[in-house]
Amino acid sequence: MSVTATEDREFSERQREVLDAALALIVENGSALTMSALARRASCSKETLYKWFGDRDGLLTATVQWQAAKVRGVPLDRERLDREALGSALERFAADWLRVISSSTSVALNRLAVGHAGGDTPDLGSIVLHNGPFAMNRRVRPLLMAGEAAGLLRFEDADAAFHTFFGLVVRDVQIRLLLGEPMSLSADEIAIDARRASQQFLALFGAPEAEMAGQPTPRRI
Known part of the structure; x- marks a missing residue:
């Protein structure tokens, strides 16, 4: 997944919950956001995270897109x-x-x-x-x-x-x-x-x- 992708993505309710957990981790720990930390916080498997977002850059991209989507x-x-x-x-x-x-x-x-x-x-x-x-x-x-x-x-x-x-x-x-x-x-x-x-x-x-x-x-x- 390109880290500069700017398409407006649709996330499922569960994906939004996971991305909210990622945002909370960023607020708390800054650059400490990892797939392992997010899997623990969001109570999901790393395999699911990789399936949804590809890699850490893909996760960061989706996280920023979800935050930006709040500007309707x-x-x-x-x-x-x-x-x-x-x-x-x-x-x-x-x-x-x-x-x-x-x-x-x-x-x-x-x-x-x-x-x-x-x-x-x-x-x-x-x-x-x-x-x-x-x-x-x-x-x-x-x-x-x-x-x-x-x-x-x-x-x-x-x-x-x-x-x-x-x-x-x-x-x-x-x-x-x-x-x-x-x-x-x-x-x-x-x-x-x-x-x-x-x-x-x-x-x-x-x-x-x-x-x-x-x-x-x-x-x-």
């Missing part, structure tokens, strides 16, 4: 997509994202990934990069493209638009947590920050109200 994709009704619906969808995605990255689990994963980054072999740094930020780009892109096609958003480069959205949502929260600041975001704070990020994004990339009222022909990519 946003269902779209393209026939009824307007500025309000677009803003609400961006806000929901941003809130999920903030909730996940500020969790103790994600902080532990990212700290471990930074320590592994830049090695000569595929490692957790590469896994987190490809199944974290890169996967978020892929997950929110349909929403950005639907907004652009509906004439609600204007941008020349979808990747650049995503990177701006990333900056507005994540800001310096992640780096402060990684450096040990005792920050705990409440549900209300996450909601406020998510709303602010979506409003700022629409202020930067939203089509002018007059242009939307005139229903211009959307730019096709």
